[in-house]
Amino acid sequence: xxxxxxxxxxxxxxxxxxxxxxxxxxxxxxxxxxxxxxxxxxxxxxxxxxxxxxxxxxxxxxxxxxxxxxxxxxxxxxxxxxxxxxxxxxxxxxxxxxxxxxxxxxxxxxxxxxxxxxxxxxxxxxxxxxxxxxxxxxxxxxxxxxxxxxxxxxxxxxxxxxxxxxxxxxxxxxxxxxxxxxxxxxxxxxxxxxxxxxxxxxxxxxxxxxxxxxxxxxxxxxxxxxxxxxxxxxxxxxxxxxxxxxxxxxxxxxxxxxxxxxxxxxxxxxxxxxxxxxxxxxxxxxxxxxxxxxxxxxxxxxxxxxxxxxxxxxxxxxxxxxxxxxxxxxxxxxxxxxxxxxxxxxxxxxxxxxxxxxxxxxxxxxxxxxxxxxxxxxxxxxxxxxxxxxxxxxxxxxxxxxxxxxxxxxxxxxxxxxxxxxxxxxxxxxxxxxxxxxxxxxxxxxxxxxxxxxxxxxxxxxxxxxxxxxxxxxxxxxxxxxxxxxxxxxxxxxxxxxxxxxxxxxxxx
Amino acid sequence: xxxxxxxxxxxxxxxxxxxxxxxxxxxxxxxxxxxxxxxxxxxxxxxxxxxxxxxxxxxxxxxxxxxxxxxxxxxxxxxxxxxxxxxxxxxxxxxxxxxxxxxxxxxxxxxxxxxxxxxxxxxxxxxxxxxxxxxxxxxxxxxxxxxxxxxxxxxxxxxxxxxxxxxxxxxxxxxxxxxxxxxxxxxxxxxxxxxxxxxxxxxxxxxxxxxxxxxxxxxxxxxxxxxxxxxxxxxxxxxxxxxxxxxxxxxxxxxxxxxxxxxxxxxxxxxxxxxxxxxxxxxxxxxxxxxxxxxxxxxxxxxxxxxxxxxxxxxxxxxxxxxxxxxxxxxxxxxx
Numbered sequence: 001x002x003x004x005x006x007x008x009x010x011x012x013x014x015x016x017x018x019x020x021x022x023x024x025x026x027x028x029x030x031x032x033x034x035x036x037x038x039x040x041x042x043x044x045x046x047x048x049x050x051x052x053x054x055x056x057x058x059x060x061x062x063x064x065x066x067x068x069x070x071x072x073x074x075x076x077x078x079x080x081x082x083x084x085x086x087x088x089x090x091x092x093x094x095x096x097x098x099x100x101x102x103x104x105x106x107x108x109x110x111x112x113x114x115x116x117x118x119x120x121x122x123x124x125x126x127x128x129x130x131x132x133x134x135x136x137x138x139x140x141x142x143x144x145x146x147x148x149x150x151x152x153x154x155x156x157x158x159x160x161x162x163x164x165x166x167x168x169x170x171x172x173x174x175x176x177x178x179x180x181x182x183x184x185x186x187x188x189x190x191x192x193x194x195x196x197x198x199x200x201x202x203x204x205x206x207x208x209x210x211x212x213x214x215x216x217x218x219x220x221x222x223x224x225x226x227x228x229x230x231x232x233x234x235x236x237x238x239x240x241x242x243x244x245x246x247x248x249x250x251x252x253x254x255x256x257x258x259x260x261x262x263x264x265x266x267x268x269x270x271x272x273x274x275x276x277x278x279x280x281x282x283x284x285x286x287x288x289x290x291x292x293x294x295x296x297x298x299x300x301x302x303x304x305x306x307x308x309x310x311x312x313x314x315x316x317x318x319x320x321x322x323x324x325x326x327x328x329x330x331x332x333x334x335x336x337x338x339x340x341x342x343x344x345x346x347x348x349x350x351x352x353x354x355x356x357x358x359x360x361x362x363x364x365x366x367x368x369x370x371x372x373x374x375x376x377x378x379x380x381x382x383x384x385x386x387x388x389x390x391x392x393x394x395x396x397x398x399x400x401x402x403x404x405x406x407x408x409x410x411x412x413x414x415x416x417x418x419x420x421x422x423x424x425x426x427x428x429x430x431x432x433x434x435x436x437x438x439x440x441x442x443x444x445x446x447x448x449x450x451x452x453x454x455x456x457x458x459x460x461x462x463x464x465x466x467x468x469x470x471x472x473x474x475x476x477x478x479x480x481x482x483x484x485x486x487x488x489x490x491x492x493x494x495x496x497x498x499x500x501x502x503x504x505x506x507x508x509x
Numbered sequence: 510x511x512x513x514x515x516x517x518x519x520x521x522x523x524x525x526x527x528x529x530x531x532x533x534x535x536x537x538x539x540x541x542x543x544x545x546x547x548x549x550x551x552x553x554x555x556x557x558x559x560x561x562x563x564x565x566x567x568x569x570x571x572x573x574x575x576x577x578x579x580x581x582x583x584x585x586x587x588x589x590x591x592x593x594x595x596x597x598x599x600x601x602x603x604x605x606x607x608x609x610x611x612x613x614x615x616x617x618x619x620x621x622x623x624x625x626x627x628x629x630x631x632x633x634x635x636x637x638x639x640x641x642x643x644x645x646x647x648x649x650x651x652x653x654x655x656x657x658x659x660x661x662x663x664x665x666x667x668x669x670x671x672x673x674x675x676x677x678x679x680x681x682x683x684x685x686x687x688x689x690x691x692x693x694x695x696x697x698x699x700x701x702x703x704x705x706x707x708x709x710x711x712x713x714x715x716x717x718x719x720x721x722x723x724x725x726x727x728x729x730x731x732x733x734x735x736x737x738x739x740x741x742x743x744x745x746x747x748x749x750x751x752x753x754x755x756x757x758x759x760x761x762x763x764x765x766x767x768x769x770x771x772x773x774x775x776x777x778x779x780x781x782x783x784x785x786x787x788x789x790x791x792x793x794x795x796x797x798x799x800x801x802x803x804x805x806x807x808x809x810x811x812x813x814x815x816x817x818x819x820x821x822x823x824x825x826x827x828x829x830x831x832x833x834x835x836x837x838x839x840x841x842x843x844x845x
Contacts, residue, residue, distance in 0.1 A: 307720065328722040337720060345720050350713035350781040359710055362703045363722030370703045413721065 004030045005067075006162055006194040007052075007083075012061035014047050016400065019392065021047040025061075025220045027213055029163065029194040034185060036205045036226070037198050039215035040238055040404065040434040045198055048215070049165055053085050054078040065163075082161030086152045088168040094141035094148075099123035101140050102155045126154050130184045146177035150184065157188060164188065165196045170204060174292070182208050200431065202231060214238055235433055259283055260318065262334075262421055262452050265304065267313035274299040276313055277478040279471065281421060284450040286443065288463035290492050291473035297456045298340055299476070301423045304454075305330045305337040331364045336414030340425040340456070342403065346410045349399035353391055354380040356398045356409050361416045383412035387442070404435030411442070421452040428462065440466055460489040472496060524775025528790040531773070531823045535797055546804060555677040559800055565682040567796030569594070569743035571789055572691050573763060574770035576736035578788045579695070581771050583712040583732050584780025585632055585639035590740040590767055592650025593624045594760035597744030599657040602665045602754040610669050618741050624650070625737020626730065633729035647764070654756035664753040674750030684746045691739065696785055708732060712780030770795055773823055794823070 007029040014022040022044045029035050039045050050056045052063065054072030063070050065081060072078035075085070092101045099119050100107075108118040123136040132150050140148055149169055156164055166185075170178050185195060185208060197209060205212060205226070212229060214221040214237045221237045262283050269276035274296040281287055289297045302308040304315070306325035315322045317333050330337070339345035348356055358376045365371070371379075380394040387408040391401060398409055407427065414422055424443070428436040443453055443466055457463050463470050469483040472495045480495055539546040549558035573590050580587045597617040604613035624646055631642035665671070676683040699705035710718040711725045719725055743763075748754045772778065773794060774787025798819055802812050825831045 305720075326724075327719060328724060331722040339720055344714075345716050348710045348714040348717045351710055355706060355710065359706065359718070359723070360721040362706060363718075365703070367703050367707070370701055 004032075006031055006065070008064045009048070009052065010062050010064075012048065012051055012063075013059045014044075014051055014056055015059050019400075020218055022051070022058075022218045025215065025218070026223075027220075028223065029196055030211075031162070031194055032189055032192045033210045034189055034195045034197055034208055036209035036212045037196060037215070038205065038212055038234065038238055039221075043215040043238070044218040045215060046167070046402075047218075049085065049167060049196070049198070052078065053083060053165065079159055082159075083163045083165065084156035084160035085165040085167060086149070086156050086169055092140055092148060092152055092155075094139070096140060097137050098127075098134055098140050098143070098151055099136040101151055102126060102136075102158065123154075126158055127151070130154055130157075130187070131180075144177075146173045146180070149173065149177075150181065153181075153184065157193070160193070162192070163194050163196070165198075167198045168200065169197075170199055170201060178204065200433065200436075202234070202433070205234075206231065238433060262318065263304070264316045264319075265313065266316070268303055268310050268315060269312045270299070270303060270308055270310050273308060273476070274303065274473075275477045277473075279304075281452045281454060283420070283452055284447055285469070286447050286453045286455065286467045288467035288470035289454065289456045289473060290460060290463055290470050290496065292458070292496060295473040295496075296476035297473050298425055300473070301337060301425055301454065301456060305335060305423060307337075328363055328366075331360060331417055334418070334420035335423065336360065336417055336419040336421070337423045338407070338410050338414065338425060338427055340429065342406055342410065347398050347406050349397070351398060352395045353384070353389070353398050353401070353409055354394040357383055357412045357416055360413045364417050379416055380412075383409075383415060386415075387412055388438070404431045404439075407431060407435070407439065411439070415446075419451060421454065422446065423454045423456075425456045426458065427455065428457070428459070436462075460492050464489055464492070524784050525787045525790060527775065527827050528773050528787055528794055528823070531826060532790060532794045532797065535794065535801065535819075539801055543804060546801070551680065554680055556680045559804060561682065563793065563796045563800050564685050566800070567792055568682075568684040568688040569747045569760070570763065570766055570770060570796060571688050571792040572739050572743045572746070574767040574774075574788045574792045575691060575695050575785060576739035577764075577767040578771050578774070578776055578783050578785060579708060579732040580639070580736045581768070581776055581778060582708050582780055582783035583729055584715075584778075585729070585732070586768065586778070587628060587643045587733065587736050587740075588640065588764045588768075589624065589628060589643040589646035589650055590736065590743075591760040591763040592647050592654070593621050593737055593740035594744035594747060594763060595654040595754075595756050596624065596650055596657065597621045597741035598748030598754040598759050599654040599663060599756050601670070601745050602663040602748055603657050605665050605667050605670055610667065613670070614745060617745050618738060621737045621739075621741020621744065622734055623737070624740070625734040628737065629730035629733030632733060633726045651756055654754075654759075658754060658756045660756075662753055662755045666752065670749050671752055672749075674746045674748070675752075684750070687742070687746065691742070692785065692789060695735075699783075699785065704728070704731070709781055709783065713782075766795055767792075769820065773820075773827070775827070 005028060007027075009025070009027040012022050012025045012027075013020075025044065025048060027037070027048065037045050037048065047056065051058045052072070054074045054077050057073065063072075065083075070081055072081060072083070078085075093104070096104065102123045103119050107114045108122065109115055110118070120136050127134055127136065127150075130150060130153070132147070132154070134143065134147065140151065143151070153164075153166070153169070169181060173181060185197075189195060199205060209226050211223060212226050212234065213223045214234070216238060224234075260283050261280055263279070263281045265277065265279040267276045267278065277300060279300070289300060291297045299308065303310050306327050306329060315325060322333070327337075343349070348359065354376050357380045358371055361379070362371055377394050383389070384391060384394065389401070389405050389408045389412070391405065398406060401409065411427075427443075428439055431439070440462065443455070447453055455463060455467060464487055467487070469481060470487055470492060471481045472479050472492055474496055482491055482495070546559045549556055549560055551557075573594070577587060577590065597620055600620045601613045601617035604616045628643050628646060631637045631645070632639050672683060673687070674684055678686060707718070707723050707728050710721075711723055711728050715725050744760065747759060770791035771788050773791035774784050774789070776783045776787065798816060802815055807815055
């Protein structure tokens with residue numbers, strides 16, 4: 001049994017200024033197993049992986065690879081030891097060819113020159129092992145994100161000697177692509193590889209993993225055989241309280257009466273981005289935008305908030321026509337927008353939590369009057385309490401927080417402006433179950449006090465559970481709308497799959 | 510007694526500590542090598558001495574560096590400040606001939622503001638890379654200055670103008686008051702208006718700030734406009750101190766000293782957080798270094814070399830990586 005153990009981490013501890021990220025955590029990876037690492041945001045999953053891959057230095061504890069103690073001090077060193085990682089965001093060079101990406105830094109050579117023929121042949125063989133048949137001379141960016149992800153895995157597998165870490169590899173893949181990835185993972189597992197798999201999707205964990213290690217608040221909760229751990233148990237291990245599915249579906253009827261129309265878009269559109277669409281959002285209403293990636297769902301939000309300029313149609317607020325819209329004006333009219341790409345478009349990493357929270361409120365005012373720092377602190381503290389943001393102080397840099405907490409800070413930023421309409425683009429993407437439930441609950445509470453919400457999400461279950469109406473987009477065209485009894489996942493999926501014509505009538509009814 | 514926040518474990522040392530440390534070491538060196546460096550004498554009610562000299566000569570650099578700090582905070586750079594200084598000085602002295610003092614000063618400042626707005630437009634509106642955009646004015650600027658002076662070195666004998674750069678008020682050079690007021694105004698702009706927050710947030714992440722309703726263009730234009738205006742102010746002090754305007758040589762290489770002062774002061778070229786106090790200390794350090802080298806009697810041909818060595822040392826002290834390596838080695842030594 002012990003000879004099967006590839007990797008054993010014992011008593012790992014890691015401290016950051018003001019936070020203990022990991023404390024006495026054990027983790028064990030065996031040969032030929034897929035081991036899921038689960039936990040909420042801030043549980044310590046990424047920190048554990050970063051310790052293992054040499055990004056962070058552990059403060060205490062030992063790491064043993066095949067019984068020998070190792071001290072990786074950089075990702076490169078970890079790689080040389082045979083531990084390869086594929087991160088959530090693809091870390092390749094899109095402007096190089098597939099083969100170059102696989103062999104970058106270790107190109108096969110002949111007489112001191114790069115042996116291109118060998119490189120192309122080896123790449124093809126390697127990809128064929130993963131049932132992937134590509135033209136390896138093509139530029140990587142020509143392929144879909146899923147294929148790029150596979151190329152990253154192929155490279156990692158080739159470098160690795162037995163251990164592969166997949167950090168949320170599925171978050172940008174669609175169902176078929178996930179299937180393809182899983183078949184590759186099974187194949188590698190059969191070859192005797194140990195795979196550490198991090199994901200937020202419970203279904204995927206139960207589909208593919210053999211064992212599950214659960215972390216919570218930097219502590220080890222336990223290691224379990226997947227087959228012997230019921231889902232409800234897993235979830236309660238992760239969030240540390242009894243799981244109550246009913247909690248998520250807080251009664252929609254608790255919402256206030258929807259009376260006036262807050263926002264109405266008539267024939268709004270922008271060439272090459274989104275075809276003209278009509279949209280009405282009542283006060284206190286939760287409206288969903290469903291559609292696949294690239295269906296134009298984000299583009300709708302960008303037009304409404306004035307980040308992109310429309311070239312047709314009009315927008316009305318409370319029945320009054322708006323001449324032009326740009327973010328500051330949108331905020332002044334009572335709108336807020338949590339963008340999809342939290343890192344690039346949401347947070348300002350270098351600034352503190354306090355500054356991140358008050359940024360939009362200050363922008364609403366303009367340069368004057370300046371909100372004094374004491375007042376800023378007060379506002380920040382109020383929302384840290386209200387949204388249960390985990391941080392030692394308001395003066396912490398926001399990029400020290402976990403993803404879920406960063407998202408809460410962005411929500412706080414908008415709540416501080418006293419919005420009438422919040423546009424949430426994938427508010428729960430890349431966030432663990434616990435924070436997801438919290439953020440969904442918050443959406444209900446906001447709607448109950450009369451704030452309208454427009455949610456964009458790829459998770460249909462999320463939309464169906466929280467929305468009054470769902471608008472369906474497909475290939476940059478608004479194809480219909482569902483509400484009431486006919487608002488269910490299969491119906492929406494059918495609309496997305498089959499297109500608009502047949503549903504136009506039903507949808508508009 | 511409560512420890513100040515920066516002394517508590519885990520919080521990073523404030524940036525201003527390193528340039529201050531460098532300045533301290535430099536002065537300590539001076540104290541040992543030439544104690545006379547610190548002598549300050551009162552002659553005719555005016556303070557004289559090397560320290561006063563540092564402050565007096567350092568004012569144009571300090572003022573320019575403060576403007577440069579704002580531009581660098583937005584992840585930009587303005588390499589045209591030396592040329593703008595020359596334009597402004599030429600303009601002022603040209604206008605003094607036949608115009609009132611305030612007209613000449615306003616004309617000089619106005620030209621500087623225009624230059625700043627021009628740079629701002631290229632960078633913020635047309636989105637040209639800052640280095641390239643300001644390179645235009647760097648080259649053309651001296652040409653414009655030459656057109657104003659008609660290729661001559663203009664001189665003035667107007668006492669009221671000369672007072673700006675040479676005069677004393679309550680024993681202290683008048684220009685030092687100007688620099689102090691500029692610092693105070695920029696400091697107030699940073700702490701009492703939202704400009705500081707917006708500048709830091711757009712400098713650190715333009716997209717996020719735009720999504721939060723900040724208007725980056727307005728912020729960038731303002732930063733460049735202030736930088737141009739301050740370069741013009743420095744030009745007035747500079748030309749007044751020399752009673753002349755030399756289109757070719759006035760403020761030559763000032764842009765590099767100013768950038769250096771900002772960087773020594775702890776503001777990152779990547780934009781984001783900026784440190785006004787650090788910049789001032791950085792500018793004083795550079796001027797002190799120059800004065801020290803001259804007082805030491807270093808042969809002129811080695812001056813630039815000595816300066817370079819010291820600057821490298823200061824940059825090394827500033828580098829987190831270098832300090833970590835240094836302390837790591839010390840630890841190893843004590844361990845073994």
